Amino acid sequence: MTMYRTVRGMRDFLPADLAKRRFVEEKVRECFNLYGYDEVETPILESFDLISAKAGDEIRHRMYSFKDLGGRMVALRPEITPSIARVVANKLRTEVKPLKLGYIANCFRYDNPQMGRYREFWQAGFELFGSSHPVADAEVLAANNALMRRLGFTDFSIKIGHVAILRDVFTEESMTEADQNRLMEFMDKREQTKVFRLLSNLQVSDGCQTTMKELFTLRGTDWKRLLGKGRRILQHKEGALVALDHLEAIIGFARSLGVETEFFLDLGFARGLEYYTGMIFEVYVPGLDIALGGGGRYDRLVELFGGEPIPAVGCAPGIDRIALALEKKGLFPEQLTHVEKVLVIAIQEDLLPTALELASDLRKQGVAAHNEVTGRSLGSALSYADKKNYRYAVIVGSAELEKECVILRDLKAETQREVPITHLFTEIGQS
Numbered sequence: 001m002t003m004y005r006t007v008r009g010m011r012d013f014l015p016a017d018l019a020k021r022r023f024v025e026e027k028v029r030e031c032f033n034l035y036g037y038d039e040v041e042t043p044i045l046e047s048f049d050l051i052s053a054k055a056g057d058e059i060r061h062r063m064y065s066f067k068d069l070g071g072r073m074v075a076l077r078p079e080i081t082p083s084i085a086r087v088v089a090n091k092l093r094t095e096v097k098p099l100k101l102g103y104i105a106n107c108f109r110y111d112n113p114q115m116g117r118y119r120e121f122w123q124a125g126f127e128l129f130g131s132s133h134p135v136a137d138a139e140v141l142a143a144n145n146a147l148m149r150r151l152g153f154t155d156f157s158i159k160i161g162h163v164a165i166l167r168d169v170f171t172e173e174s175m176t177e178a179d180q181n182r183l184m185e186f187m188d189k190r191e192q193t194k195v196f197r198l199l200s201n202l203q204v205s206d207g208c209q210t211t212m213k214e215l216f217t218l219r220g221t222d223w224k225r226l227l228g229k230g231r232r233i234l235q236h237k238e239g240a241l242v243a244l245d246h247l248e249a250i251i252g253f254a255r256s257l258g259v260e261t262e263f264f265l266d267l268g269f270a271r272g273l274e275y276y277t278g279m280i281f282e283v284y285v286p287g288l289d290i291a292l293g294g295g296g297r298y299d300r301l302v303e304l305f306g307g308e309p310i311p312a313v314g315c316a317p318g319i320d321r322i323a324l325a326l327e328k329k330g331l332f333p334e335q336l337t338h339v340e341k342v343l344v345i346a347i348q349e350d351l352l353p354t355a356l357e358l359a360s361d362l363r364k365q366g367v368a369a370h371n372e373v374t375g376r377s378l379g380s381a382l383s384y385a386d387k388k389n390y391r392y393a394v395i396v397g398s399a400e401l402e403k404e405c406v407i408l409r410d411l412k413a414e415t416q417r418e419v420p421i422t423h424l425f426t427e428i429g430q431s
């Protein structure tokens with residue numbers, strides 16, 4: 001007989017694991033409400049072209065893609081932003097702006113399975129369409145920040161940068177978009193040696209090499225001073241200077257929105273996805289060298305998918321990594337589900353109909369009352385109830401029934417008493 005396992009990189013979520021994910025999802029939905037994001041769902045399967053258009057080489061090569069029986073090239077989504085941009089370009093083009101859409105969904109990437117890196121993982125998302133104002137960027141940062149706080153994180157930081165600075169430096173060298181993207185991919189992976197090797201191969205000016213070297217040193221929490229230094233280094237680059245002003249405005253608005261979290265400015269920071277046009281960011285907690293979430297501004301994606309030009313900014317907190325960090329830091333509440341369960345047990349077979357009716361009545365009143373369904377002895381049924389964290393057992397016996405009573409056993413307090421059936425619901429509610 002073959003013992004089947006999950007496919008490598010895939011995971012089963014048993015009740016305890018799923019409860020953790022649901023806890024995170026609940027907090028995400030609280031933030032959707034607080035910040036005005038309407039939740040949407042899009043298909044797991046998308047056209048390969050849509051997903052790969054601006055995915056960047058890294059993700060493009062790690063997609064689960066195949067031809068369906070109709071000969072269409074399709075892919076399991078590695079992220080959700082292109083799907084949301086597709087929806088905005090097609091179905092929501094006439095909707096009033098700004099438009100805020102949220103999602104919680106699974107994604108697939110053929111990554112190397114390791115801690116915090118899975119082939120199926122869950123992302124939450126906040127996507128805001130219809131504003132190019134820095135306050136929109138700040139609001140996305142604030143929503144992400146609020147999520148982290150509501151989850152219980154107090155110690156985390158937001159790494160922030162701006163791709164327009166890099167694009168401006170590269171465009172001045174008349175570099176093709178493909179070469180710019182390759183450079184940014186190396187930067188995303190923090191492979192500086194490869195960045196400078198490629199810059200040499202592309203025969204960029206000495207000035208460009210120097211600017212890049214200097215940009216790589218501009219990183220730290222002292223963002224005001226670093227922005228000042230950046231302005232000196234980039235003094236003749238108009239686009240880059242506007243980007244620096246934007247970053248300053250975004251951080252300022254984020255502070256006004258109550259984001260007290262540390263900002264780690266990094267002007268040599270890039271992200272692998274190719275659709276970003278402005279501010280980019282990632283969220284980190286100390287002791288975990290993987291981003292818990294990331295995002296940024298992408299002003300041209302809707303247009304690329306055939307819609308009106310609509311500026312956009314968003315982010316995707318990674319649910320699995322957040323759960324991992326909560327676990328590591330002991331931040332999950334002790335009891336993730338606190339439904340008080342009641343097990344109704346008939347002592348003899350002929351009392352079963354009464355026990356079934358009793359449980360059914362309790363359920364109608366909203367009590368999680370379950371029946372003992374194996375016909376085993378009272379002792380085994382009680383020990384099961386104990387192991388499964390039942391709060392009460394209702395024991396239906398003939399002696400008590402004659403007085404229209406049952407025994408209510410409090411499994412936590414380890415006490416029991418006789419209770420009239422008519423009072424059962426109130427007794428359970430009161431304890």
Ligand code: HAM
Nearest residue numbers: 079081117118121291292293294295296314315316318
């Ligand atoms: P991303 O940085 O590729 O951005 O992914 C966002 C988050 O998803 C990561 O920070 C991480 O927490 C989680 N994640 C990514 N890959 C894996 C994996 N293999 N295993 C576990 N977790 C993973 C995006 O996907 C963009 N769509 C974010 C965005 C939204 N930008 C604008 N709007």
